[in-house]
Each structure stands twice: as structure tokens, then as C-alpha cells.
Amino acid sequence: MAPVGRTDWAEEEDEDSSLQLPQQQITKNKDGTETITTYSIREDGKRVKTTRRIKKTTIKQIVNPRVAERKQWEKFGSEKGKPVGPQTDTTSVAENILFKPVAGWKSRTEDSREDEKKKNNLKDAKIKCRICSGDHWTTKCPFKDTMAPEGGDAPAEMGDEQPEGPGGLGLGSSSYVPPHLRGRTGGGEKMGGKFERDDLATLRVTNVSEFAEEQDLRDMFSRFGHVTRVFLAKDRETGMAKGFAFVSYADRSDAAKACEKMDGYGFRHLILRVEFAKKATT
Amino acid sequence: MRPILLSGHERALTQVKYNSDGDIIFSVSKDHVVCAWFSHNGERLGTYHGHQGALWTVDVDPTSTLLATGGADNTLRLWEVKSGKLLKTWEFATSIKRAEFSADGRQLLGVTEKRSGHLSTIVVYEINPDPEAEQTDEQSLRIVCDESKATVAGFSYLAHYIIAGHEDGSVSQYDAKSGELLYNNSEAHEPDMQVTDLQWSPDRTYFITASKDKTAKIFAADSLEVLKTYTTDTPLNSAAITPVKDYVILGGGQAAMDVTTTSARQGKFEARFYHKVFQEEIGRVRGHFGPLNYVAVHPQGTGYCSGSEDGYVRVHHFDKPYFDFMYEVEREHAQANL
Numbered sequence: 001m002a003p004v005g006r007t008d009w010a011e012e013e014d015e016d017s018s019l020q021l022p023q024q025q026i027t028k029n030k031d032g033t034e035t036i037t038t039y040s041i042r043e044d045g046k047r048v049k050t051t052r053r054i055k056k057t058t059i060k061q062i063v064n065p066r067v068a069e070r071k072q073w074e075k076f077g078s079e080k081g082k083p084v085g086p087q088t089d090t091t092s093v094a095e096n097i098l099f100k101p102v103a104g105w106k107s108r109t110e111d112s113r114e115d116e117k118k119k120n121n122l123k124d125a126k127i128k129c130r131i132c133s134g135d136h137w138t139t140k141c142p143f144k145d146t147m148a149p150e151g152g153d154a155p156a157e158m159g160d161e162q163p164e165g166p167g168g169l170g171l172g173s174s175s176y177v178p179p180h181l182r183g184r185t186g187g188g189e190k191m192g193g194k195f196e197r198d199d200l201a202t203l204r205v206t207n208v209s210e211f212a213e214e215q216d217l218r219d220m221f222s223r224f225g226h227v228t229r230v231f232l233a234k235d236r237e238t239g240m241a242k243g244f245a246f247v248s249y250a251d252r253s254d255a256a257k258a259c260e261k262m263d264g265y266g267f268r269h270l271i272l273r274v275e276f277a278k279k280a281t282t
Numbered sequence: 283m284r285p286i287l288l289s290g291h292e293r294a295l296t297q298v299k300y301n302s303d304g305d306i307i308f309s310v311s312k313d314h315v316v317c318a319w320f321s322h323n324g325e326r327l328g329t330y331h332g333h334q335g336a337l338w339t340v341d342v343d344p345t346s347t348l349l350a351t352g353g354a355d356n357t358l359r360l361w362e363v364k365s366g367k368l369l370k371t372w373e374f375a376t377s378i379k380r381a382e383f384s385a386d387g388r389q390l391l392g393v394t395e396k397r398s399g400h401l402s403t404i405v406v407y408e409i410n411p412d413p414e415a416e417q418t419d420e421q422s423l424r425i426v427c428d429e430s431k432a433t434v435a436g437f438s439y440l441a442h443y444i445i446a447g448h449e450d451g452s453v454s455q456y457d458a459k460s461g462e463l464l465y466n467n468s469e470a471h472e473p474d475m476q477v478t479d480l481q482w483s484p485d486r487t488y489f490i491t492a493s494k495d496k497t498a499k500i501f502a503a504d505s506l507e508v509l510k511t512y513t514t515d516t517p518l519n520s521a522a523i524t525p526v527k528d529y530v531i532l533g534g535g536q537a538a539m540d541v542t543t544t545s546a547r548q549g550k551f552e553a554r555f556y557h558k559v560f561q562e563e564i565g566r567v568r569g570h571f572g573p574l575n576y577v578a579v580h581p582q583g584t585g586y587c588s589g590s591e592d593g594y595v596r597v598h599h600f601d602k603p604y605f606d607f608m609y610e611v612e613r614e615h616a617q618a619n620l
């Protein structure tokens with residue numbers, strides 16, 4: 001009687017009402033449980049049969065007779081005449097709280113707090129000098145006349161000149177330079193100018209994948225010679241690479257070889273572009 | 283642990299108390315109304331109307347027939363617990379900061395505020411435990427605190443002493459019969475750091491005080507000797523000793539007036555659990571968004587409730603981990619005894 005393609009809403013209504021839902025059935029099982037079968041119609045028109053098996057248990061609790069008596073007390077004051085049981089306007093249940101005592105609770109939580117503090121500090125340190133990486137504006141840098149921007153490893157030189165200085169003195173960039181690198185960079189033959197040497201053997205790598213890591217670049221470029229420094233520009237917020245990097249070699253001939261070989265090299269779906277870093281215009 | 287949230291008050295809670303069986307919680311707040319609640323499900327049994335000002339204190343007698351309240355309307359009142367009927371009103375010159383029954387329920391003490399030329403006093407009334415009986419107007423004892431005003435007070439075991447905490451951080455011991463000052467421990471808390479709470483151990487032989495100096499201390503009732511010290515990072519409003527497990531619960535948070543200037547995170551509005559013996563913090567329970575003004579422990583040690591400046595009472599029933607927790611030495615000891 002009901003063709004599939006029928007669209008007449010009147011007829012549909014008719015059929016709905018004709019659909020008699022069976023009565024709810026309750027059957028008692030032998031093991032003391034009850035099976036309740038109910039029928040309903042879902043929103044999409046399908047009939048649903050729900051079967052629930054319920055076991056009723058009586059929990060007996062022994063309470064102090066005084067307490068039991070007080071439970072029977074009439075309500076009074078603002079609650080006078082209200083039905084038994086908690087009223088929704090005055091009583092509610094809060095979300096579950098996990099409370100588990102632990103020995104040394106304080107020391108455990110303090111650690112995580114310290115981590116948080118460090119993170120906050122990092123967030124706050126927005127100001128960074130492009131010349132010496134100190135926490136002042138680039139224009140205010142005391143070395144802006146003598147140093148080129150992006151000289152991330154300036155302390156290499158500083159380390160040579162005043163090795164006992166604990167890496168600070170307002171220079172800001174206090175990253176530790178291992179002794180073997182100091183030897184390399186300060187190696188003597190290209191002492192023409194402090195920063196010239198850096199530029200001469202430094203490659204600018206662009207079109208770097210944003211998922212690249214400094215270590216990846218170091219691995220790739222150290223095939224051609226000793227890499228003294230890899231600087232991969234990263235976004236401060238996301239920690240992703242910005243797409244360019246600088247790679248410095250100890251020897252300019254190595255750099256030239258790398259420049260030739262690595263230009264056009266495919267790395268993580270992107271074609272690297274490698275060129276000699278231009279001398280900074282100050 | 284699922285706390286039950288009691289929202290029957292419109293203003294900041296000042297004190298919450300369990301009765302001796304732990305089935306009813308009484309709460310008072312600055313909104314002039316006293317509420318009685320069933321502790322197991324948070325159902326409100328009733329309210330007590332009559333006070334004309336903010337309420338500071340509530341206490342119930344050991345048989346749960348009489349309820350004493352005191353507040354800023356300069357009255358100390360006695361109510362019938364069952365019906366909410368007002369039985370007696372004692373009038374004073376200044377507000378009542380603390381009311382407490384003795385362990386047998388035959389005596390009631392009240393602490394009056396120091397104001398407008400009136401010194402702070404501790405008054406004691408003999409109480410007739412029969413709700414039908416006429417209560418006396420006569421003070422059986424009156425202690426004047428001329429050094430520094432009393433903020434909290436209570437009866438020791440057998441109503442032997444009255445112990446009072448003062449505004450200047452001292453704790454003193456009076457003879458509960460004569461009212462004579464027996465001993466004043468002026469080094470109890472930091473000078474001029476108010477003692478904000480005083481709660482007894484179940485047998486009333488020792489007690490814990492909370493103070494604005496960010497510490498809570500356990501004293502012996504006899505000697506007023508400091509037995510234990512619990513140091514926190516926030517001014518404390520309340521401290522309670524838990525039966526069954528050897529813990530103490532401390533409640534506090536920065537002063538109510540400073541709350542709006544800081545975030546809830548920094549407000550430290552948590553109940554802090556310390557181990558009573560080892561004096562080490564073992565956990566915290568969050569939930570309130572105002573400083574905790576009072577914490578009360580179920581006399582059977584199965585739960586606790588806290589009243590806060592935010593206007594809510596939170597009733598907690600402890601879970602299994604609470605009862606299972608033991609220090610290594612405690613566990614060894616328990617095993618050796620098996």
C-alpha cells in the first residue's frame with residue numbers, strides 16, 4: 001500500500017497514526033531482575049525497541065536512631081512546606097574533584113610551576129637585538145657600528161678576546177661557544193675584519209621547509225666541510241622555521257663547494273636556494 | 283569526590299558547623315539568616331529568622347536540640363534546632379564574634395567585640411538543655427580582655443579552661459570557673475597577626491589555631507605549648523583537625539578586600555590538607571572562588587565542608603584515596619601491627 005516514491009504528506013500522516021506502538025512490557029525474570037521492553041519512534045521515523053534489564057536492590061544502612069529521627073523532622077523557616085529531598089534552588093552538585101593525598105605534594109607542584117614561570121619569561125622577552133641578540137632594540141645596540149646584523153655567533157670573537165668574561169657584559173648574546181669552535185673561528189688566517197670572515201664563508205639558504213630543524217641543515221651541509229654555525233630563523237610563537245637559514249663554514253672553499261652543490265637541492269618537497277650571504281649594509 | 287554546593291545564602295559565609303552526629307550542618311552568613319542542612323544530600327532542613335545584622339558565629343549543643351548564634355546586631359540568640367523557634371535573646375553593647383557550647387552543653391560562651399568604649403569580653407551563661415525551660419539572664423562568668431581583644435574562644439576538656447585567641451596573635455588560658463588569667467602565650471603567632479580560628483581536637487585536650495600570619499598551630503590545652511606548626515603562603519581564616527585520619531585542613535586566601543584585584547588562580551582559595559604529624563602538605567581541594575572563611579570537619583571524619591566569601595558552602599564526602607593514604611612509616615607500622 002505504501003509505494004516508495006510517495007510524497008503525499010497527508011497520506012504519510014495517515015500512516016503514522018495507524019502505526020500502533022505495542023504496549024510496554026514488563027517481565028519478571030527468575031533471577032529477580034525485571035526486563036522492560038518499550039517501543040518508540042525515532043525522529044527519522046524508524047521504530048525502536050528498547051529492552052532494559054533492571055535489578056532492584058534494597059540498600060540497608062544502619063544509622064544512629066537520633067539521626068534517623070531528625071530525618072523525619074518537618075521543614076521550617078524558608079523551607080516550610082517544601083517536599084522532601086534537596087531543592088534545586090539551594091542545593092546542587094558540583095563537578096567531580098579528584099582528591100588524592102600524596103606525600104611531598106608541595107615539591108611536586110612547585111616543579112611544574114617553575115616550568116610555567118620560565119615559559120612566561122620567554123614569552124615576555126620580546127625584545128631582541130638583531131646585531132648582538134641582547135635584550136634591547138637593534139637601534140640602541142652598542143655594536144651597531146661595528147657589527148653586522150644576524151651575527152648570531154658574535155660571542156665567538158668575544159670569547160677569543162676575553163675568555164674569562166662570563167659571556168655577558170651587556171653584549172647580550174651569551175651563548176656558550178665550545179673551545180674547538182673558538183679555535184676554528186679565531187683561527188687566524190682571515191683576521192681581516194671581525195665580521196668579514198663570517199660573511200665570506202656564510203651561505204644564505206632560502207626556501208627552507210618550515211618543518212626543518214637546524215640539525216637537518218647541519219647534517220646536509222657538513223658533507224662539504226666543517227660547518228661552524230647553522231642559524232635557522234624560527235618563529236617565536238609557533239617555533240616553526242621561517243624559511244631561511246644561514247650556514248657558516250670554517251673554510252670559504254668549502255662554502256663555495258656547498259653553494260654550488262646544494263643550490264637547487266630538494267629538501268622536504270622544497271627546492272633549496274643557496275647563495276653567499278651578502279654583506280650587511282650598515 | 284563530588285562536592286555538594288549549598289547556595290542558600292546571599293552573602294559571604296562566616297561560619298559552618300556540623301552537629302555532633304554529623305548529619306546536620308549549620309551555616310551562618312552576613313545575610314542575617316541561619317540555615318540548617320542535611321549533610322548527606324545537601325537538603326535544607328530549615329532557616330532561623332530573627333537576627334537584624336550580619337551573623338558571625340553559630341554553634342550547636344551536643345544533643346542537637348539548642349543552637350546558639352551571634353552577630354553584628356549585638357545579640358546572642360538561642361534557638362530550638364528542630365523547629366527554628368527563637369528561645370532566648372541576650373543583648374550586648376557590641377557584636378558577638380564567637381559563640382561556643384562546652385562539651386556537655388551546659389555552658390555557652392560568647393566573645394564580644396571591642397568597640398566604642400567597650401572592651402572585648404568573654405561571657406559565659408549556664409544553659410538549661412531543655413528547650414521549654416526559661417534560660418537565665420545572669421552571666422555566670424565575665425572575662426574582660428583589656429590587653430588585646432579576644433577574637434576566638436572555646437572550652438577545653440571538662441570545661442576546665444577557657445582558651446582564647448587574640449587580635450595581637452597571642453593565645454591565653456583562663457580558669458573556666460573563676461575567670462582568672464592563668465597563662466598568656468604571647469609568642470603563639472606573629473605579633474599583631476590576628477588569631478582567626480580555634481578548633482578543638484575531638485577530646486578537647488589540644489586545639490588548632492589559624493592566624494593571619496599564614497600559619498596554623500596546634501597547642502596543648504594544658505600548657506599552651508606549641509606542638510605542631512603548619513606554614514602556608516596565604517593568610518589563614520580557619521583550621522580544623524580531622525578525626526580518623528591524622529590530617530588538618532586549613533582554609534584561607536587573601537583578604538576579601540583584595541580579592542577583586544587578583545585572579546582566582548593567585549587567590550589561593552583552596553582547602554589545604556596537611557599531615558597532622560609530619561606537618562607536610564599532602565593536597566589541596568579547589569572549588570571556591572573566594573577566600574575560605576571557615577572549614578568544619580564531620581565528627582566521624584567522613585567529610586568536611588567549607589564556607590567561603592563567595593557565598594557558597596561546599597560539602598565534601600571523602601573518597602577511598604583519602605582514607606588509604608599513608609606515609610611509608612605509617613604503612614610499616616600498620617603492617618607490623620597486623
